[in-house]
Each structure stands twice: as C-alpha cells, then as structure tokens.
Amino acid sequence: MGDNQLFGAGFGLFTLGVAASVLRKGSAVALQLLRRRLMTTLEIPVSDHSYHWVLEWIAHRPDMSCHFSVKTAFQKLHSGKISTGFAFVPSPGSHYMWLGKLSCSKLSECGKLHIPYETVTLTTIGRKKEVFEDLLLQARTFALQRQKNMTLIFKPMGAEWRQFGEPQRSRPFQSVMLAAGQSEKLWNDVTQFLHSQQWYIDRGIPHRRGYLLHGPPGCGKTSFITALAGELECSICILNIGDWTLSDDRLLHFMVSAPPQSIILLEDVDAAFLDRSSEVQDPRRQGMNMVSLSGILNALDGVVSSEGRIVFMTTNYIDRLDKALLRPGRVDVKELVTYADAEQMCRAFRHFYPTENTEHAEVFSSNLSKFTEKVSMAQIQAFFMLHRTDPKYASENVNEIIKASFIF
C-alpha cells in the first residue's frame, strides 16, 4: 500500500515535470512562430553604413533604455584647449529598448579573427517594412547633420572598412600651402572628374582616376589629401601598402568595397616594390602575404570598381616605382610636392601670424631662402609653433630652423 502511494507520487511528479518541459518548449516554439508571423526584423551589421547612424540616432532619443556604453571624444577648440565629451551608445549585449513600436537589440561577438562583430537588430510589430525605411532615413539625416564639416577616416579591420577614431574636423583647404597654383590645379582636375561621369560612360572608359603625390617627407602630401577630402565632403579610406597583414587579395577586396563618397589613400606605395630578399631573412615577416606589384596593379585595374573612384597614392621615392604603375589609367596625374619655395614661406608666415605686418613675412622668406639647405613645410610649422607669440623673432632667426633641424 505504502509502496503504491510512493510510486503514485513519483509518477505524478514525473508527469508534472514532463508536462512543464513540453509546455516550456511549446511556448518557445509558439512564441517564435508568433514572432515570425506578427513581427518584422531588420538586422544591421557593423559593416553597413547605417549601423553607426542608427546607434547615434537611438542614443539621442529621450525614450531610450538606461543601459549605455560610453564613448569618450576629445575635441580641440579654436583656443587650443582640449574639450572632452561623452557620447552614450546602446551597450553591447542582448538588451532591449523600446522606440514607439520598435525594439532594438545590440549583440557583440568575436569571430575567428577575434575582431568584434556587432549587429543591431530592430524588431517591429506588424509586417510593414516602411517603418524601417523611415527610421533609417531619420537616422541618416541626423548623423549627416552632425558630421557636417567633419571628415571620417576608415581603415581596414578584419574583412571590412571600419571607421577609425572620431570624425575629425575638416582641415581648411587654404591651410595647406603647396607651390603656387598646385592646389588649384589638383582641385580643378578632381572636380572636373567628378562632374564628368556621363563623359566617361559615353566613351566606355571606367570612371576612375588615380593621383600620385610624391616628394620628400613633411611637405604636405597627406595634409593636402585630407583637406581635399574635407572640401569635397568625402571620407578617406587609408590603406598602408607596407602593412604586413595586407595581401594582394585583401587589397583588391578593400579597393572594391570602399564606402561610397570616399577617397582611397594608398600610403607609401613604394613598399610594394621593395627588395623582398632581405625581408625573408626577417623571421617576423616570414609567412606574411605582403602586397606585390601585380597585386597592386590588379587592384587599380579592378574590373568591379565603384563609379567615380578616386585613388590617391603617396610616396617619398618615385624612382622605386615600376613604370607599369605609372601608366595613365592607374596614375593619371603625378605631382611633385616638395620643399617650400620663397612664395610658400611667405604664405605660411602670413597664415600663422595673420595680424602681422607683411614686411615680416617677406623678411622671413628672404632670410630662409638664402640657405642652401632646403626646408619642408613641416619644419617651418614646427618653428612657428615654437615662436607663436613672437613673429618678429621668427622672421629674424630663421637659421634656428636649420640648426634645430626639426624633423617630422
């Protein structure tokens, strides 16, 4: 009798357990079915442009949830002071927040390459995709307004272009002083290219243009490209050809997948023409797939390249480059960006000391031009920074530029 009761109780508990488990699984399946039938989901991967727009837009909504990550941003004010700002973005992890009819979850996970891969998933009740379209448009408008006068820098990370650091205040075009007429010549060429898409199509020519800026270090190659990007409201996608992790395949992939409205900058392009025999001795470089000449030529010729592609290449050693790279179609415009001439020195002085008498600028330029040693604009800039409050001293003691040999 006692045994029967024990058995009955045990059986009852077992049945309850099974029933609870069936119920749990059933409700999970039912919930999933309901979700599929009644809800629409949009997944935005980190590789997509709208990813950052959406996060920024959500973070600025008053009705967002209270689970944030902080992004500290530094900004240089006109006075030279650094101001710090904190931006809040929805934190990684599986959490939810409500935006009217929408919920949003942000997940972060590491792939095989240990590079964080994030997605934002937006879910809405109903089956109307328009809700997402509307949200994406709002997020885009919001982000573009905030990015006005800012230049975005992208660098390769894993298999994608990722935004590098905070958007930078666009460098004023006039603040880069190349030889007389050089900036204007490059500007006219780039803008004419951008406005002549139909011309290229009509003639069956791929709508792309390559520029090579060559010359000694510190003379303004990178600064000019940065200022140009700001003026054109483009972002800059930087690829360092000397990067050990950049293989031919990766270079091609990055060239064809650069974000729209961006300038591709191939830095130190001569690195693809190094004598590899010495590198093989270096144990750190063994097994690394560095970019080869054919790799770089293929990437520039890429059949699938985005329309209106602008590639800027820089090098300090043009003589190391192969003729095959320099042919039109790969490099259409070559410009030597070299040491400062007298007119540039004068312009630089007036730019740094705008309220100063132009006489001092001329004294500075004529004193500096007397030296046989050539100086770069980077050296001049460093000298001005040292004597920012004493332009007269700067104009009369130019020999200190040579003596101190400011090297950038």
Ligand SMILES: Nc1ncnc2c1ncn2[C@@H]1O[C@H](COP(=O)(O)OP(=O)(O)OP(=O)(O)O)[C@@H](O)[C@H]1O
């Ligand atoms: N022509 C110029 N006009 C204004 N500033 C300049 C100029 N050239 C150089 N500078 C200043 O010097 C610094 C270095 O310049 P930049 O990086 O553009 O030189 P670069 O020619 O690209 O050098 P590298 O070949 O080493 O990459 C920057 O801070 C920039 O402001």
